[in-house]
Amino acid sequence: MPRNAFYAQSGGVTAVINASAAGVIETARKHKKHIGKVYAGRNGIIGALTEDLIDTSKESSANIRALMHTPGGAFGSARYKLKGVEKGGHEYERLIEVFKAHDIGYFFYNGGNDSADTCLKISQISETMGYPIIAVHVPKTVDNDLPITDTCPGFGSVAKYVATSMREAGLDVESMAKTSTKVFILEVMGRHAGWITAATGLAQSKPAEAPHILLFPEIPWNEEAFLARVEEMVKRYGFCAVGASEGLQDKDGRFLSESGLKDAFGHSQLGGVAPMLANLVQSRLKMKQHWAVADYLQRAARHIASKTDLEQSYAVGKAAVELAVKGMNSVMPTIVRLSSRPYRWKIGVAKLTDVANVEKKMPRDFITPDGFHITTKCRNYLSPLIGGEAFPPFENGLPVYVRLKNAPVKKKTRTDFKL
């Protein structure tokens, strides 16, 4: 007898997380012997806790296909960490109540590091709490910090966006530098690991081109070294473009963005590594500068998504279902790199016990000895991940993104769960 599946998006969304959703749903529809309906959690795991389920069987094949070109989380995501079983396991009991009520036998969780841990715990419910369920983690994170997998779906598209943006802005600054802006700073995401900062470096094909300096969270901030390098680049090339991680920190691990600034109202000033660096350049070097903070633009930019990333995002969703119907519990499909040139990859499998709570850091040999750029080794790793374009359809000059019906599943538990 087929059982139903639960799918949820967790944590920060990406330009291609919905491609994983499409992979799960389309593949589940092909396995009717094992899987009945796919219920999505509205706003991630919260949808399961509050029995706010979405019946994806009400969506047309065309709409599910359109998830392939739609950024954001089509069912809503959540930043919500389940309380540990040591705190009474109240939430897990509730999940079982909801799963039982809707005959959910498969749990697909689409997220990053924290989510892998949640998925692991759910996968153990069968043993610990006697409810039979198969839980498979679907990897996703722009931070690219999941272990075992060669890359994390979502990262390649951000990488393509920041490298493209830096290349374009670099040409702009270069043409303005004679009489105006000499220094440009682009702040990118990646609070704990410099993967996105590193990807910004792909824009540069010769030393004269942007970016000339990268500031990684892995390399302790050194004001004098930075300013000296900016001066040198401007002297040598006429301008200087900088890619900076939002997570830049000093040698004591204090984030630069925790600046202690107060505004006119006495409020603490929030983050922004780029304006802080720009300010330094202006006041210490007396050079005109411009700065940009890409923020959500970078991880939502479906219009410039990496085709490779898109394909991998779909593939891990598809593989998750295939693993589940084979009865494999507590696993995560991974991307396995077979070769870099030409780029070839396949899907592998990792145990969730090996994934949960393990962070993959940038290897030190991906960063040049002086700490200011990426090495050829890093370039060879990153370059294939941004390969290929997959433009969304456009109408009246704008990308057309699908909005699902997101029809609710009738509640059955009659319990009102308080988060």
Next chain:
Amino acid sequence: MPRNAFYAQSGGVTAVINASAAGVIETARKHKKHIGKVYAGRNGIIGALTEDLIDTSKESSANIRALMHTPGGAFGSARYKLKGVEKGGHEYERLIEVFKAHDIGYFFYNGGNDSADTCLKISQISETMGYPIIAVHVPKTVDNDLPITDTCPGFGSVAKYVATSMREAGLDVESMAKTSTKVFILEVMGRHAGWITAATGLAQSKPAEAPHILLFPEIPWNEEAFLARVEEMVKRYGFCAVGASEGLQDKDGRFLSESGLKDAFGHSQLGGVAPMLANLVQSRLKMKQHWAVADYLQRAARHIASKTDLEQSYAVGKAAVELAVKGMNSVMPTIVRLSSRPYRWKIGVAKLTDVANVEKKMPRDFITPDGFHITTKCRNYLSPLIGGEAFPPFENGLPVYVRLKNAPVKKKTRTDFKL
């Protein structure tokens, strides 16, 4: 006898200013009876003053064609205002010296408002200083504030970029809002006019969609009204996305970005309307927020340029040459809108005396009575300008942009001009 032409890029560059350069150069190459070589100024008008000319005849047809898909200013631009003739006319004398030495009979100046004034003055050299020259202005400005022309080449591409980015980031915030970010603020360019802010509004096709609030430089900043509106939108739709002009100002015309902030080093904090607004939302409404500042990314984003804008940018370059060879001096080709639906346009001509130093403001009826969004009239005006895609070629996942040889023309004046 054919005479040579001078072409220069002036002021802030755009994603498509090089398409105008291609229009000028390709068209000049077809008028060999009138035009000899096209010399480009290295770094704009500075190239003329310092006799630093680029021989565009050394560039292959393929490279000139590749300007169509290359952002930034291929010959370098400049922010440089010629000193008035009342200050001795020293710079005009120098220009004539250089023009004479290189037999320059045509002057094509590719810029915005200030540049139109410079071009006007050059066009009068013939009368005022006895040097025969034909000067034609080639319009370009992301600010969209030149008069007479229906739109300004460069604007449509920024408009498409900000509307696309807002649509994408809006979907991201919407999916995060339940447990995390509720308010998102995107800061866009346009210090004196809200055209780009208005274009951000095109992302919204229903009231529930981003952006919910636009903050125009034309509408005096009102903190309480803004916060009340944010609260209302979050209550109604679960999240709120804001498009804000960098030129936002209070009722006394003081820019919000001149905030009087000091950083830890005692330096004045530079601009950034978005972080200031985000700070307000955080401290007054206690809502989690995210903010982005697109800065140069928006005007350099050739990868998402408007095809319409690209065609118009080329067309004004082409028309400038055609006007010049017909002997029309002191003019600027314009875009004339024939109809909005379907969108049809043609090239017209304006006198530089009617263009120079006149700023086109946003009509008040393009902004809703409450000051927080655009009207249907505005939408009908803006929508055709972002029509069509014109993706650049990609290689290894990144757009391929051309770098010209920019071969110098041998100096003839033997004078070392000090700027």
